[in-house]
Each structure stands twice: as structure tokens, then as C-alpha cells.
Amino acid sequence: MSTPTLGAAEVHPGAGSHVLTGVGVGRRAVVGPVAQVRPAPAVAADTPVLVDGVPADAAATRAAVERAFTGVAEGLRAQAAGATGTVKDVLSATAQMAADNALRTQVLAKVDGGAPVVAAVDAVVDQFATMFEAAGGYLAERVTDLRSVRDRVVAAALGLPAPGVPALSEPSVVVARDLAPADTAALDLANVLAIVTELGGPTGHTAIIAGQLGLPCLVRVTGAGDVPAGALVAVDAAAGTLTVEPDEALRADVERRAARDAELAADTAAGATADGHAVALLANIGTAEDAERVAGPGVEGVGLFRTEVLFLEATTAPTQADQAAAYTRVLRALPEQKVVVRTLDAGADKPLAFATQPDEENPALGVRGYRLVRTNPELLDTQLAALAQAQAEAGATPWVMAPMIATPAEAREFATRARAAGVATVGVMVEVPAAALRARDILAEVDFVSLGTNDLAQYAMATDRLRGELADLLDVWQPAVLDLVAATARAGQDVGKPVGVCGESASDPLMALVLVGLGITSLSMSAGALAAVRFAVRHHTLEQCREIAAAALGASSAPDARAAVLALTAPEVRDTLGL
Structure with a gap:
């Protein structure tokens, strides 16, 4: 995770261009046109399901909702079948959510009771989202997936275009308000240069998947959704910047960095x-x-x-x-x-x-x-x-x-x-401050330890690692976190046992x-x-x-x-x- 500074490269906005800042994930920089993710269907709560241009009856409406849930779940499963690693995991988990019997049953019950489809789906999803957010942690992170399922189901039931990433005809920078992990996982990697979101956090699923795929990523970029589709932008993950209409100097700098990265990889x-x-x-x-x-x-x-x-x-x-x-x-x-x-x-x-x-x-x-x-x-x-x-x-x-x-x-x-x-x-993980403080005693019991700095920072700073707005507290440079790492490393040196780090730092x-x-x-x-x-x-x-x-x-x-x-x-x- 990088801090939102301009230290990674000299920014040359150029005439008529401007710079937006956020939190960068990774170190790469790219230049390319913007592809804005299609938003959720903008439909009223009482929008009916139509059959041949007229509102459907109760049976047809119910059938449309059932087909929508089934189709969304099957589509996500099909994407998961062709994926690997964390991408496969996220797609499979989102498919399970779309196929969740409780979610589907509660929506259908409201539809059977006379509620319009959109109102029924929104009411049930809001109820589930409230429960997830109250639970915190992993479940809170799943709220984005849940709302993605909502948007897909509503669009499918009403016969509207599915929300999400548009078909990419050229290498592009994908920009969204909050890109669902399922959408991230389904990206056409041959045509994705980078991912930029207005919301999210540097340790959320979308950022993790972007890292796994080797894509530069920016999160919490206020105003990114207002950048016109097709506009040329420079994304600098190391600096945490999105430069709209970069000048030739900045574009040349990005090219030099790409050549440098290729040399380093050799x-x-x-x-x-x-x-x-x-x-x-x-x-x-x-x-x-x-x-x-x-x-x-x-x-x-x-x-x-x-x-x-x-x-x-x-x-x-x-x-x-x-x-x-x-x-x-x-x-x-x-x-x-x-x-x-x-x-x-x-x-x-x-x-x-x-x-x-x-x-x-x-x-x-x-x-x-x-x-x-x-x-x-x-x-x-x-x-x-x-x-x-x-x-x-x-x-x-x-x-x-x-x-x-x-x-x-x-x-x-x-x-x-x-x-x-x-x-x-x-061995064991050291990701709880108590373990870092007693690392010598723990190392007496095992052959090695490995520091998980993401959770260690979360627990040391009393800060949920999924809360993007608190990213400054989760900064890997926080002195309190460094003290815990140092204490663990000293213990390893004293007893002659390995101490590794497998967190983002x-x-x-x-x-x-x-x-x-x-x-x-x-x-x-x-x-x-x-x-x-x-x-x-x-x-x-x-x-x-x-x-x-x-x-x-x-x-x-x-x-x-x-x-x-x-x-x-x-x-x-x-x-x-x-x-």
C-alpha cells in the first residue's frame, strides 16, 4: 500500500489537465483511455416486469425473478470455472450469494405479497447489508458483492443491460465508484491497464485481486466517476495519482518507468x-x-x-x-x-x-x-x-x-x-500484538514465525483493515507497528530462528x-x-x-x-x- 503522495514521479499535468489523488496499490504507472463501469439500473421502486410491453401478471413476475436469480448465479459460476486463485474464490463466493436460498426466498415472498420487484429486492438486500455491516470484518466487505448481486438481479428481471464493465475494445483504465470483486474478477485482462475506484480500501477484495493480476490500482479517488469515458489518463499507483489528459512529459515518464520495470524483472x-x-x-x-x-x-x-x-x-x-x-x-x-x-x-x-x-x-x-x-x-x-x-x-x-x-x-x-x-x-503467525510482545517465548515452542503485518497493524491501531477512510492509521510506517515488528525480529535473532514477513509491508x-x-x-x-x-x-x-x-x-x-x-x-x- 502506498501513501497518497507525489513522491514516486514528477507530475506534469499540462495545460487543460488536472490531478486527482487517492491511495495506490502497487507501484506501476500506465497511460490509457477511461472505461467507465455501467452503474446500477436507475429504475423506480415500482417499475414493473414487462411482457410484450405490458406489465406482467403475478405468475410471470415471479418467474422472471426466479430466472434472474438463477441466471446471475449460473453466470458467476461459469466465470469462476474459468478462473484461478483469489479470482476464482471471489467469483465462487459471489455466485453462492446469488444462489443463497434465504435471499431468494425472502424476495419471492415479498413479490408474492404484491411488492414490485425492485422494491422487494431492495428491501431484502438492505436488510442483509445491515446485518453484514453490523458484523464487520469479512462480512462487511461482502456488502459490495451483495449489492452487485442486487444490481444484476434487478437488471435481469427487468430485461435491462447488465451493470458492470463494458466490453473493452482497446487497453483501458477501468473506473468505477466501487467496483465489485466479481466484476474485477471477470475483467478482460488483455484490455485492462489499471483499476480506479472512488470508494473501497487498499486491503479490500478488489485491491487484492488487482495486485494478484499485476494491475496498478487506485482506491478512494474522489471525482474519478466524473472523468469522461474515453478521456486519456495517467494512473500512478506509487504516487496515488490519476492525471486527466497528461502532457507529453508525463506520458514519456510512464514509458520510461515501464522499460525500467522490464529491466528489473529480467x-x-x-x-x-x-x-x-x-x-x-x-x-x-x-x-x-x-x-x-x-x-x-x-x-x-x-x-x-x-x-x-x-x-x-x-x-x-x-x-x-x-x-x-x-x-x-x-x-x-x-x-x-x-x-x-x-x-x-x-x-x-x-x-x-x-x-x-x-x-x-x-x-x-x-x-x-x-x-x-x-x-x-x-x-x-x-x-x-x-x-x-x-x-x-x-x-x-x-x-x-x-x-x-x-x-x-x-x-x-x-x-x-x-x-x-x-x-x-x-511455526506460527505473529499478527496479534500479544504474540509480538512475547515472541521469545513463542519461538521457544516452534521452529519459525512469520509476521502478518496487515492484521498486526489492524489490531495494534484498533482500526478495521477494510475501512478505506482509515488507511492512514494502517500505514505500514506507523511507529507502533514498527516497534512490534522490531521486537519480534530481535527475539528471532536472540534464539537463532527465522522470522519472516508475509504482509503488505x-x-x-x-x-x-x-x-x-x-x-x-x-x-x-x-x-x-x-x-x-x-x-x-x-x-x-x-x-x-x-x-x-x-x-x-x-x-x-x-x-x-x-x-x-x-x-x-x-x-x-x-x-x-x-x-
Whole structure:
């Protein structure tokens, strides 16, 4: 995640052009015409379903609504079938929402009672949205998906054009008020240059998918919806800017950056500082397909395999055999490389169809991650058995870690279960401040730890990571968060055990220097971010990284920390990466 500054490149608005600012996701810059996403149908609540130009009777209206729900669900499932990774997950989840029996039944009940279609759909969707927003966390994020289903169903029932991204005839910048993840997942990637939204947050589903697809993305760009379709714009994710009608100087700068990025990507050497201190550069994945996609030169392994994708798509718990097959495939895609597997990170804020938790007032602080063992221990035991089976079948040793560990006792319990199942290398996530503060005691129980800086920042700053308007509090440069990272890294150095980072901070080249200086041993990120991080690390010695880390820790605010680091960064890195 980048802060909305203009530090990444000199902006040349030019005569007649103007600059809009937001929060950038990624570091790339592109120039292209705007493709505005079609809004939801603007129809009155009492708009009737028409048959041959006249209002339909009750039976025909009901049938139209049923066809609409079925058609939307089937269309989303078809898109999911052709997708992979997080994209497949989002499409499948949205299809499940469109097929949800409670949603459909309640709408049909209102229609049967005489309510117009639009009024019926709106009333039920608003009721569900209110419940989701009150639940917070993952369910709050799903409100965008829910309203996308609403718009699609209303359009289908009334025979109107479906809302969403128009057919793209040329490479374009897709602009929307709040692009639904299902729409993001269905994009024609051959013709998408970037994604820009007025709403959303840097850790929301749309931003995550954009990162996975390697697309520069801007969120919270006020006024983006007013940019005319077809207008030429420059999108700079690193600077967090959208420049309408950029001049030749800015367009040339974007071209130079693209050429520079291609040169950096050609370097596939192992991660290391200028004086040879090794720093493993790893990729984050969600599926076996992701592993096969990132495998190759320049990626030293996987630092975060989000196994919950296997579970969140399922209506029943995946079997040991099914899980083992997926895990074996990942290990075989990356032979003799490090693969860090996170056990199921689901629960109250990522509900499972087969392990529903009681309603919780604050799901982010509820039964999630490792805590599921309190209510559904068989889920973890089956997963650990499957991982041990994959370890034997692939002839490779995965590093297996549990999420949401808060105490040394929990770390001990997980390690005991994992080792009893046959898992050879056991670790835990540090994403709760309590775990960071007691990292030495936790490391006494396991072989390694990995910092999830997204959740660590959320819990340290008491800020929901899905609230885009609070992005400044979730800034990776917040001193309190850096202190927790530093405490964990020191503990790892003291006991001689690896401490990795697999949160968003690892993808920031400047923050990567801080993390290396703090003693972090591996950095895991989206594959597209590896080249810039590799370049930054290679152009500093370990001692320089330590000086940079000390400067960051000595700052009193997030902007001051970044500025202090930038001032100590090698000029070649600043110039090459446009920092």
C-alpha cells in the first residue's frame, strides 16, 4: 500500500489537465483511455416486469425473478470455472450469494405479497447489508458483492443491460465508484491497464485481486466517476495519482518507468544485500494454480500459502485426500524450495458453510484462525494429516504455521498437534500484538514465525483493515507497528530462528530495507513486487539497512519514518524506482 503522495514521479499535468489523488496499490504507472463501469439500473421502486410491453401478471413476475436469480448465479459460476486463485474464490463466493436460498426466498415472498420487484429486492438486500455491516470484518466487505448481486438481479428481471464493465475494445483504465470483486474478477485482462475506484480500501477484495493480476490500482479517488469515458489518463499507483489528459512529459515518464520495470524483472538472482547477506524473496499464493504460475526464476519459494481458499468455496469440509492432492501439487510445483503453508484462517469473519459460529458482536476478535480448534478441532487435525501426507508424497518438507496465535500456550498446543500428525517444520503467525510482545517465548515452542503485518497493524491501531477512510492509521510506517515488528525480529535473532514477513509491508522497497535491517530473514509478497524489492535490497549493505531501520524506529510518525528512510536510501535506488 502506498501513501497518497507525489513522491514516486514528477507530475506534469499540462495545460487543460488536472490531478486527482487517492491511495495506490502497487507501484506501476500506465497511460490509457477511461472505461467507465455501467452503474446500477436507475429504475423506480415500482417499475414493473414487462411482457410484450405490458406489465406482467403475478405468475410471470415471479418467474422472471426466479430466472434472474438463477441466471446471475449460473453466470458467476461459469466465470469462476474459468478462473484461478483469489479470482476464482471471489467469483465462487459471489455466485453462492446469488444462489443463497434465504435471499431468494425472502424476495419471492415479498413479490408474492404484491411488492414490485425492485422494491422487494431492495428491501431484502438492505436488510442483509445491515446485518453484514453490523458484523464487520469479512462480512462487511461482502456488502459490495451483495449489492452487485442486487444490481444484476434487478437488471435481469427487468430485461435491462447488465451493470458492470463494458466490453473493452482497446487497453483501458477501468473506473468505477466501487467496483465489485466479481466484476474485477471477470475483467478482460488483455484490455485492462489499471483499476480506479472512488470508494473501497487498499486491503479490500478488489485491491487484492488487482495486485494478484499485476494491475496498478487506485482506491478512494474522489471525482474519478466524473472523468469522461474515453478521456486519456495517467494512473500512478506509487504516487496515488490519476492525471486527466497528461502532457507529453508525463506520458514519456510512464514509458520510461515501464522499460525500467522490464529491466528489473529480467534480474532473477537470489535475494541478498550488497555484501552478500541472504534475504529470501518469496511469493504469496492461494491455490495450486498460483504456485504453478509463480514457479520459475526470481521466486525463491512461497512465504504464504492461504489454504482457506480450499475451504471457503466448499459447502462441506474438504476431505483429507482432496486437501493432500492440492498441497502435493503445490510442493511439486516448487521442488526444493521453501513453501510456507498457513493453516485454515477462517471463522467468525470468514464464515464456513460447514462450521458456522454463533453470532458475534466483533468478529475480528472472535473465533477465527487457530481458535477454531476450540469448536471444530477436526478441521485442523484433518488439515495437518493432509499436509503430512503431502509431505510424504511430494518428498518435500512444507513449513506449516497457524494463524491468530496470541500466547505461548497456543503455540505449544499447535506445535504438539502438528508434530504428532507428522509435520516436520512448525511455526506460527505473529499478527496479534500479544504474540509480538512475547515472541521469545513463542519461538521457544516452534521452529519459525512469520509476521502478518496487515492484521498486526489492524489490531495494534484498533482500526478495521477494510475501512478505506482509515488507511492512514494502517500505514505500514506507523511507529507502533514498527516497534512490534522490531521486537519480534530481535527475539528471532536472540534464539537463532527465522522470522519472516508475509504482509503488505514486504512489497514496499523502502520498507524492505527496514525489515532487513531489523533482522527479518524472508520477505513474501505478490510476485509482481519482487523485482523492485530485490533491486533495493541488493544496493544496500546489511549495515546500511541497520542504519535505515534505526532511523525508522526513531521517527515519531509514519510520514517522518518514511522520510527518514528515503533520505538514507541509495540515490540509484531512489532514481531507478522513482521513490
